Amino acid sequence: MNSKLKHYIDLIIVLTHKEMKIRYKSSFLGYIWSVAHPLAFALVFYIAFKVIMRINMEDYTLFLIAGLFPWQWFSNSVNTSAGIFLANASIIKKLNFPRNIVPLAMVLQDMIHFVFTIPVIIIFLFVYNKTPSLSWLYGIPILLSIQLLIVYGTSLMVSSLNLFFRDLERLVAILVTLLFYFTPIIYSETMIPEKFRYLIYLNPVAPLIISWRSVFLSGTLNLFFLIISTLYALSVFFLGYGIYKKLSWRFAEVL
Amino acid sequence: MKDPVIIFEKVSKSYPLYHNLMGIKRFLFSFTKSLRAFKNSRFEALRDISFEVYRGETFGIIGRNGAGKSTILGLIAGVLKPTQGKVLVRGRIASLLELGGGFHWELTGRENIMLNGILLGLTREEVRKKMDAIIEFSELGEFIDQPIRVYSSGMLARLGFSVVAHLDPEILLVDEILTVGDINFQRKCLEKMLNFKKNGTTIVFVSHSMEDIKRLCDRVMWIENHNIKMIGEPEEVVSNYIKFVNS
Numbered sequence: 093m094n095s096k097l098k099h100y101i102d103l104i105i106v107l108t109h110k111e112m113k114i115r116y117k118s119s120f121l122g123y124i125w126s127v128a129h130p131l132a133f134a135l136v137f138y139i140a141f142k143v144i145m146r147i148n149m150e151d152y153t154l155f156l157i158a159g160l161f162p163w164q165w166f167s168n169s170v171n172t173s174a175g176i177f178l179a180n181a182s183i184i185k186k187l188n189f190p191r192n193i194v195p196l197a198m199v200l201q202d203m204i205h206f207v208f209t210i211p212v213i214i215i216f217l218f219v220y221n222k223t224p225s226l227s228w229l230y231g232i233p234i235l236l237s238i239q240l241l242i243v244y245g246t247s248l249m250v251s252s253l254n255l256f257f258r259d260l261e262r263l264v265a266i267l268v269t270l271l272f273y274f275t276p277i278i279y280s281e282t283m284i285p286e287k288f289r290y291l292i293y294l295n296p297v298a299p300l301i302i303s304w305r306s307v308f309l310s311g312t313l314n315l316f317f318l319i320i321s322t323l324y325a326l327s328v329f330f331l332g333y334g335i336y337k338k339l340s341w342r343f344a345e346v347l
Numbered sequence: 348m349k350d351p352v353i354i355f356e357k358v359s360k361s362y363p364l365y366h367n368l369m370g371i372k373r374f375l376f377s378f379t380k381s382l383r384a385f386k387n388s389r390f391e392a393l394r395d396i397s398f399e400v401y402r403g404e405t406f407g408i409i410g411r412n413g414a415g416k417s418t419i420l421g422l423i424a425g426v427l428k429p430t431q432g433k434v435l436v437r438g439r440i441a442s443l444l445e446l447g448g449g450f451h452w453e454l455t456g457r458e459n460i461m462l463n464g465i466l467l468g469l470t471r472e473e474v475r476k477k478m479d480a481i482i483e484f485s486e487l488g489e490f491i492d493q494p495i496r497v498y499s500s501g502m503l504a505r506l507g508f509s510v511v512a513h514l515d516p517e518i519l520l521v522d523e524i525l526t527v528g529d530i531n532f533q534r535k536c537l538e539k540m541l542n543f544k545k546n547g548t549t550i551v552f553v554s555h556s557m558e559d560i561k562r563l564c565d566r567v568m569w570i571e572n573h574n575i576k577m578i579g580e581p582e583e584v585v586s587n588y589i590k591f592v593n594s
């Protein structure tokens with residue numbers, strides 16, 4: 093194998109491994125904490141919407157979890173990405189390695205963590221007398237790839253721009269929170285009034301999250317949603333990579 | 348024998364002063380003004396610098412704080428791009444990182460060797476092969492499996508230098524040799540540097556220790572006022588520099 097490519101791959105492996113080691117340093121406890129976060133959210137929404145506001149939906153807990161877990165990956169990565177180059181300033185100022193690997197390793201780590209949480213979803217499926225479907229075998233890899241592109245593209249964009257506009261971090265945190273409520277996670281897309289329903293297509297993550305939930309809960313994938321999220325994934329990725337390419341040679345002088 | 352491996356041709360480097368443009372709020376609300384400020388407010392760290400470093404020599408760079416020494420190393424390493432002029436570098440580069448750079452506090456010494464080695468350009472396989480030698484060189488004993496947040500700064504320096512000592516670069520960039528090591532380790536570092544020298548590695552060495560400069564370098568460049576004040580024999584350049592600073 094080309095030695096440059098080999099080193100590139102090794103960089104990705106070691107940096108991702110590093111991120112994981114840091115996250116799971118106290119091994120099992122690290123895992124529990126990371127799962128506790130979306131579960132706590134699920135509990136809060138369950139109490140707010142099911143117990144108090146009496147939303148009319150079966151298996152609401154399961155419904156919440158199937159959307160919250162993939163969302164957690166998106167929001168964690170994007171929020172972390174804002175400060176990621178600043179956190180690695182000392183190596184970026186001295187070493188000439190491909191900088192995009194820093195956010196990539198972080199995103200991959202969040203992806204792996206998300207995969208690790210799928211068993212929790214399975215447990216909840218069983219609790220609600222459902223079972224995983226065979227279609228997961230292709231559905232999960234397809235959606236993982238689409239989400240990887242979206243999350244990585246967004247992270248590249250946010251991490252690069254944040255070096256030049258240091259308060260972008262705050263803006264991003266606000267936007268991610270807003271996006272959460274505009275994405276059908278605590279409600280289903282069918283609950284949106286008909287005349288506004290087209291709006292979810294303007295949200296790059298909505299078709300993706302809807303697809304995740306439908307794979308997890310019913311084992312089905314809607315081709316239309318799949319195509320839209322793929323188109324979003326490719327555009328976001330190329331946009332993010334373009335911005336990164338344009339700015340990366342100046343990282344060392346603004347850090 | 349005079350085979351240049353680093354060539355600076357009329358190199359200027361200016362830094363943008365980003366504080367004028369640091370916020371997206373400001374950017375959005377006074378767009379044209381910030382754009383103008385962005386273009387005008389640049390700080391020139393190096394102006395029209397030309398020099399060459401030859402294969403196998405140890406090239407010292409001296410000068411006051413803020414003279415532009417680290418900027419030159421950044422240009423050589425390729426992390427900075429010249430604003431004007433050309434920088435040519437031939438060969439694999441390694442940089443001695445600052446204390447704790449390229450390390451993570453929560454990881455053990457051993458894990459950090461892997462991380463650092465990869466960042467410095469080795470593959471995983473190469474790091475694994477060199478692991479034992481690196482650990483032995485560092486003399487960190489059983490601390491090697493402790494997280495490095497419990498290390499003293501001298502121990503950190505040992506770890507960092509031990510990784511670099513086992514690289515096989517064609518060009519080595521050293522910005523301030525680590526002075527926090529104890530006498531024993533400092534001697535070991537110096538020996539290792541001489542060893543690199545003997546093996547034909549080109550070394551660019553920035554230091555404020557005139558002792559070390561005189562001991563290690565074949566030629567020395569003195570940077571003053573964004574420009575080259577003098578290049579030549581270590582003794583001569585150093586004594587002129589000292590005279591200049593004291594006057």
Ligand SMILES: Nc1ncnc2c1ncn2[C@@H]1O[C@H](COP(=O)(O)OP(=O)(O)OP(=O)(O)O)[C@@H](O)[C@H]1O
Nearest residue numbers: 345346347362392411412413414415416417418419
């Ligand atoms: N990222 C940056 N943005 C703006 N100005 C910078 C940046 N880096 C360095 N400078 C300026 O460029 C000049 C040269 O800096 P440099 O770090 O090269 O100095 P130096 O010779 O290494 O100093 P020292 O001996 O203190 O290490 C300084 O005036 C410094 O303020």
Ligand SMILES: [Mg+2]
Nearest residue numbers: 416417418522
């Ligand atoms: Mg310096």
